[in-house]
Amino acid sequence: MARLVLDDVTKVFEDGDEEIVAVEDISVEIPDGEFLVLVGPSGCGKSTTLRMIAGLETVTDGEIRLDDAVQNGVRTQDRDIAMVFQSYALYPHKTARGNMSFGLEEATDLSDAEIDERVTEVASMMGIEDLLDRHPGELSGGQQQRVALGRAIVRDPEVFLMDEPLSNLDAKLRAEMRTELQQLQEQLGVTTVYVTHDQTEAMTMSDRIAVMNDGRLQQVGRPLELYHEPTNLFVAQFIGEPSMNFLSGRHENSTFVADRLQYPFPETVADAVGGATDLVLGIRPEDIELDGADGDSAHEFEMTATVVEPMGNQNVVHLAFPGETEGTEDLVATTDGRQRIESGATVTAHVPVEAIHVFDAESGEALY
Numbered sequence: 001m002a003r004l005v006l007d008d009v010t011k012v013f014e015d016g017d018e019e020i021v022a023v024e025d026i027s028v029e030i031p032d033g034e035f036l037v038l039v040g041p042s043g044c045g046k047s048t049t050l051r052m053i054a055g056l057e058t059v060t061d062g063e064i065r066l067d068d069a070v071q072n073g074v075r076t077q078d079r080d081i082a083m084v085f086q087s088y089a090l091y092p093h094k095t096a097r098g099n100m101s102f103g104l105e106e107a108t109d110l111s112d113a114e115i116d117e118r119v120t121e122v123a124s125m126m127g128i129e130d131l132l133d134r135h136p137g138e139l140s141g142g143q144q145q146r147v148a149l150g151r152a153i154v155r156d157p158e159v160f161l162m163d164e165p166l167s168n169l170d171a172k173l174r175a176e177m178r179t180e181l182q183q184l185q186e187q188l189g190v191t192t193v194y195v196t197h198d199q200t201e202a203m204t205m206s207d208r209i210a211v212m213n214d215g216r217l218q219q220v221g222r223p224l225e226l227y228h229e230p231t232n233l234f235v236a237q238f239i240g241e242p243s244m245n246f247l248s249g250r251h252e253n254s255t256f257v258a259d260r261l262q263y264p265f266p267e268t269v270a271d272a273v274g275g276a277t278d279l280v281l282g283i284r285p286e287d288i289e290l291d292g293a294d295g296d297s298a299h300e301f302e303m304t305a306t307v308v309e310p311m312g313n314q315n316v317v318h319l320a321f322p323g324e325t326e327g328t329e330d331l332v333a334t335t336d337g338r339q340r341i342e343s344g345a346t347v348t349a350h351v352p353v354e355a356i357h358v359f360d361a362e363s364g365e366a367l368y
Ligand code: ATP
Pocket: 013, 014, 015, 020, 021, 022, 040, 041, 042, 043, 044, 045, 046, 047, 048, 049
């Protein structure tokens, strides 16, 4: 069992007279065997969080626990954790076998034969048993990454920490490794914290995603939970591609009023919004229906399709309200690739009430 807990963890770097708060008051509990993906913009504190878990950075405040054992102050080599980096960090003068067995030779009292057996077993699991006598220089990027992963697996740790392990691979290999790595993690059942910039990795590999911004945890939840129920504007714009549309406006008599749109709220939404006046209306691109026949005229708007990008499986349609300044777009919709929409055409955009998100403009918190 390996339950990893971060309890109000803060990291402050001292840079001369300056204090840089890289991570602020992060609390999260990662149950045994969970695959948690950490995402957020560059500089938000993902790597620092991972490095604190690994013991490569000290914790300024708060506690990191592994099954109730406090890890603050425990040396990296004494933590039951294996880390995989973006740069594979293999020893160039050791063979694949040497790289995989090195950690075991150092840290365990297994016999040479036992180590060899374990390395061979993991190499076969990773499909690299024929490459064990090669040096890193004689391996492709994907093969090197397998060796790096294999090295982490042979150690049979309580926790895997992975910092963008697939980002140096080309798109096709990355997609393959994504599936493999996820299956492997499931099979091994090792608690994993995985940092990535890649939304697809976050959405498809994780049990839960933790979204960070500016050193703070914004939301932790299952991928679809974050997608459908973002807790604030930051998570709403961060998760999903193309991004959610946002319109700024006011709440007047149960209606959302923006410069070029009036959108009556159903009672449930008006109740949830309550007394908040400055709002942001959020609409996912795929929730906008173009030229459908719904008879929901209160929530249909005439718009111009300014640019249509046919992607094959879908069209990305840029939309502007009538009278909008040239070059401005108000909404982006994605529609079925078989639907023919010409650039410059006037279309009816239906925004169903079930699909909308409403945020408080000031706090950014989701109201509905
Ligand atoms: P990226 O996605 O670009 O790798 P990140 O989310 O991993 O970014 P961190 O590397 O954790 O972000 O950095 C968080 C903040 O802490 C940044 O402002 C960074 O400049 C700062 N920082 C990181 N390491 C140090 C350090 N050793 N000394 C001072 N500041 C640091």
